[in-house]
Amino acid sequence: MSQKISSQTYVDKPTKTANMKVVEGSYAVAHAVMCCRPDVISAYPITPQTHIVEHLSQLVADGELDSEFLTVDSEFSALSVLVGSSAFGARSYSSTTSQGLALMYEVLYNVSGMRLPVVMNVANRAMGAPLNIWNDQQDSVGARDAGWLQIYVEDVQEAVDATLQAYKIAEDEEIRTPIMVCMDGFILTHVYEPVELLDKEMAKEFLPAYKPADILDPANPKTFGAFADPTTYTEFRYQQFEAQQKALGKIEKVAREFEKTFGRYYGGLLDSYLAEDAEVVIVTMGSVIGTIKDTIDAMRIEGKKVGLVKVRSYRPFPVLALRNALKDASVIAVLEKDVSIGSEAGLVTDLKAAFYNSNIRVPIIGFTAGLGGRDITIKDIRKIVQKAEAASKGIESEFEFLNLRTEIL
Amino acid sequence: MDIKAGRLVNPCSTRITKTGAWRTFVPVFDHEKCIKCSICEIYCPEGCIHQEEELFIPDLDYCKGCSVCAHECPRMAIEMVLEEK
Numbered sequence: 273m274s275q276k277i278s279s280q281t282y283v284d285k286p287t288k289t290a291n292m293k294v295v296e297g298s299y300a301v302a303h304a305v306m307c308c309r310p311d312v313i314s315a316y317p318i319t320p321q322t323h324i325v326e327h328l329s330q331l332v333a334d335g336e337l338d339s340e341f342l343t344v345d346s347e348f349s350a351l352s353v354l355v356g357s358s359a360f361g362a363r364s365y366s367s368t369t370s371q372g373l374a375l376m377y378e379v380l381y382n383v384s385g386m387r388l389p390v391v392m393n394v395a396n397r398a399m400g401a402p403l404n405i406w407n408d409q410q411d412s413v414g415a416r417d418a419g420w421l422q423i424y425v426e427d428v429q430e431a432v433d434a435t436l437q438a439y440k441i442a443e444d445e446e447i448r449t450p451i452m453v454c455m456d457g458f459i460l461t462h463v464y465e466p467v468e469l470l471d472k473e474m475a476k477e478f479l480p481a482y483k484p485a486d487i488l489d490p491a492n493p494k495t496f497g498a499f500a501d502p503t504t505y506t507e508f509r510y511q512q513f514e515a516q517q518k519a520l521g522k523i524e525k526v527a528r529e530f531e532k533t534f535g536r537y538y539g540g541l542l543d544s545y546l547a548e549d550a551e552v553v554i555v556t557m558g559s560v561i562g563t564i565k566d567t568i569d570a571m572r573i574e575g576k577k578v579g580l581v582k583v584r585s586y587r588p589f590p591v592l593a594l595r596n597a598l599k600d601a602s603v604i605a606v607l608e609k610d611v612s613i614g615s616e617a618g619l620v621t622d623l624k625a626a627f628y629n630s631n632i633r634v635p636i637i638g639f640t641a642g643l644g645g646r647d648i649t650i651k652d653i654r655k656i657v658q659k660a661e662a663a664s665k666g667i668e669s670e671f672e673f674l675n676l677r678t679e680i681l
Numbered sequence: 682m683d684i685k686a687g688r689l690v691n692p693c694s695t696r697i698t699k700t701g702a703w704r705t706f707v708p709v710f711d712h713e714k715c716i717k718c719s720i721c722e723i724y725c726p727e728g729c730i731h732q733e734e735e736l737f738i739p740d741l742d743y744c745k746g747c748s749v750c751a752h753e754c755p756r757m758a759i760e761m762v763l764e765e766k
Binding site for chain 1: 684685686687688689690691692694695698699700702703
């Protein structure tokens with residue numbers, strides 16, 4: 273099982289840029305989905321993912337994609353349809369966001385429990401109430417325990433590439449686990465940026481047709497997700513746990529295979545940016561990475577040893593890879609766009625847990641920021657680094673809401 | 682019994698999936714008192730009471746200990762006894 277992380281810097285990619293087009297993030301993802309050739313697409317429009325399925329319905333209507341496109345009455349139905357289609361052996365796709373994902377919650381467990389390799393793009397967005405349509409990652413981080421794999425992407429190109437990789441990971445017979453490809457809503461779904469759209473033929477070669485060993489078939493009847501009493505239920509959960517452990521290796525392997533074919537690599541489980549000699553290492557997920565890298569570049573010129581570790585695979589949580597990537601840091605600052613109300617937040621809690629029984633003794637502090645779409649600026653990243661430096665001499669605050677507006681409280 | 686990922690089963694899976702495990706009380710039949718009226722067999726919601734060589738016998742692989750049989754028996758020939766495992 274390979275858990276090595278990349279030392280390659282982001283500025284180098286992509287390497288083969290001959291065919292770049294300026295497109296909207298949602299279109300780029302829809303195009304990538306088309307290249308994955310799903311048999312069934314089922315989705316209920318909910319901003320900011322609406323454009324993804326709008327573009328897909330257009331591609332189907334134009335005859336560019338031969339796929340059953342189902343318009344349903346809710347997100348609950350959207351994912352329930354895919355339980356049936358995926359069990360039938362059809363490659364199945366949906367996308368959702370925030371309240372839509374919440375409405376799917378019950379079905380999330382059915383999909384993962386029946387081991388159906390559905391791929392879903394989650395356009396990350398805040399949960400109401402209060403009513404808010406902007407980006408944060410509360411929706412999918414809140415669904416982290418539902419048995420799905422979760423990959424968080426940094427930019428539109430990675431969203432495109434991760435979508436193709438996702439089917440290859442999910443459909444592996446040893447894994448058979450659904451995946452959420454999580455991309456920051458609006459920031460990535462609505463941005464126009466240069467993207468290298470996937471080549472249909474290359475994608476086909478990379479991702480062959482889906483041929484599962486077991487399907488729903490009237491000629492050979494079977495039941496998926498049948499009754500399991502207390503004498504066997506635990507073992508089914510364990511099988512899912514085991515499959516996620518196997519996915520650690522598979523995610524890395526598929527990322528490398530993708531690199532071989534398409535020339536782009538974002539890390540498998542993790543990636544790092546100038547983290548090797550860094551004293552302060554920021555750990556985060558998603559599109560805020562661009563801002564952090566710019567800040568790091570500026571701070572490096574000033575002589576500050578700051579680095580970044582990007583968590584790409586949040587589930588499975590890459591414990592060993594994280595220990596390896598962060599073992600030499602003097603202090604770790606976790607920045608995330610979610611909060612576990614009543615505790616701290618998802619990533620920082622998981623990271624601390626990953627380190628507790630290891631020999632690595634490094635202070636870890638957590639920041640929740642960017643909730644409900646509040647911008648995270650270069651100034652904010654500098655503030656985090658400053659607080660982290662202070663924490664390396666003794667932690668004053670383990671976890672805080674960054675830029676809390678105390679004056680309006 | 683091997684389990685298959687995703688709880689994938691073939692038809693007639695209840696033959697291998699026993700459902701009696703959640704029982705707390707077990708019906709004990711007094712065959713002396715029994716008048717063979719079949720009411721227990723008819724009322725059993727699991728359909729797990731059958732006549733074997735004249736005697737009415739509950740299939741304990743599926744009996745959930747609901748007590749309906751004991752409640753309906755006109756001769757009070759069925760006693761629910763705490764089952765300790």
